[in-house]
Amino acid sequence: MAAKEENQLNYIEETVLKKRKHSEEWAIRRRQQLLDRQFKIQENKKLAFKRAEDFIKDFRIKEMDIVKMKHRVKRRKTSDTAPSxxxxxxxxxxxxxxxxxxxxxxxxxxxxxxxxxxxxxxxxxxxxxxxxxxxxxxxxxxxxxxxxxxxxxxxxxxxxxxxxxxxxxxxxxxxxxxxxxxxxxxxxxxxxxxxxxxxxxxxxxxxxxxxxxxxxxxxxxxxxxxxxxxxxxxxxxxxxxxxxxx
Structure with a gap:
């Protein structure tokens, strides 16, 4: 009699098991989605920083090219040589x-x-x-x-x-x-x-x-x-x- 009652207590309906499994899978997917979102946010921040850094670098290169150009023009005025x-x-x-x-x-x-x-x-x-x-x-x-x-x-x-x-x-x-x-x-x-x-x-x-x-x-x-x-x-x-x- 005690064994029969124990089996009844341990028995869980199949629908309950399926629901539990579905909940666990959903929780795993949700957790992965949150991780993916956090990773994407971090990557976007890195990309935005990199773009700003590249913009500043390009700007400095361009400005330096203009400075060097002015120096070349000044040097040429004092050292003109006729082309052959x-x-x-x-x-x-x-x-x-x-x-x-x-x-x-x-x-x-x-x-x-x-x-x-x-x-x-x-x-x-x-x-x-x-x-x-x-x-x-x-x-x-x-x-x-x-x-x-x-x-x-x-x-x-x-x-x-x-x-x-x-x-x-x-x-x-x-x-x-x-x-x-x-x-x-x-x-x-x-x-x-x-x-x-x-x-x-x-x-x-x-x-x-x-x-x-x-x-x-x-x-x-x-x-x-x-x-x-x-x-x-x-x-x-x-x-x-x-x-x-x-």
């Missing part, structure tokens, strides 16, 4: 991240909106002054005739209205520049290489050259080339870099 060629080939090598809007505007005015874009420019006083301002972000020098021809023949694209087209047909060149007596690829090469009377029109017609990233020629150094860095005037040595990027 009227033709420059300029390549943008820096500036993916933090860059002051003033410097970005100069780069865009030169046609260098993207990293590893290259353009032909006439070595005027105004151009050299602008290059001095953005020196850490560009490298440049005096291209030889071979590289002028190779760049135009291999990578040349021209502006035709609002489109850019590959220079595969002399009719495109004649349509855009025929009024200046420039009718074919060789005329383009001649006008650029010799900085001819219609250099400005031809340079404006040519789309910035999209160059390949060199495997071992650029180490990301903003120091001038003449002291072991990547930027600034390479003079005739620009041709070695063009060979690696063309």
């Amino acid at each position: 060629s009227n033709l420059l080939f300029v390549i943008r090598i820096q500036g993916k991240k933090a860059i002051h809007p003033k410097l970005e505007k100069i780069l865009k005015s030169l046609g260098l909106k993207r990293i590893f874009n290259g353009v032909f420019l006439k070595a005027t006083e105004g151009t050299l002054s602008l290059l001095e301002k953005v020196e850490p972000f560009v490298t440049y020098g005096y291209p030889n005739l071979k590289n002028v021809r190779d760049l135009i023949f291999k990578k040349g694209r021209g502006r035709l209205g609002k489109e850019t087209v590959p220079l595969t047909d002399n009719n495109i060149i004649e349509k855009a520049l025929g009024k200046h007596g420039i009718l074919c690829l060789e005329d383009l090469v001649h006008e650029i290489a010799n900085v001819g009377p219609h250099f400005k029109e031809v340079a404006r017609f040519l789309w910035p050259f999209v160059l390949a990233r060199p495997e071992d020629a650029l180490g990301g150094k903003k120091n001038p080339y003449k002291i072991g860095g990547d930027s600034g005037n390479r003079e005739e040595h620009i041709n070695e870099l063009i060979d690696k990027m063309n």
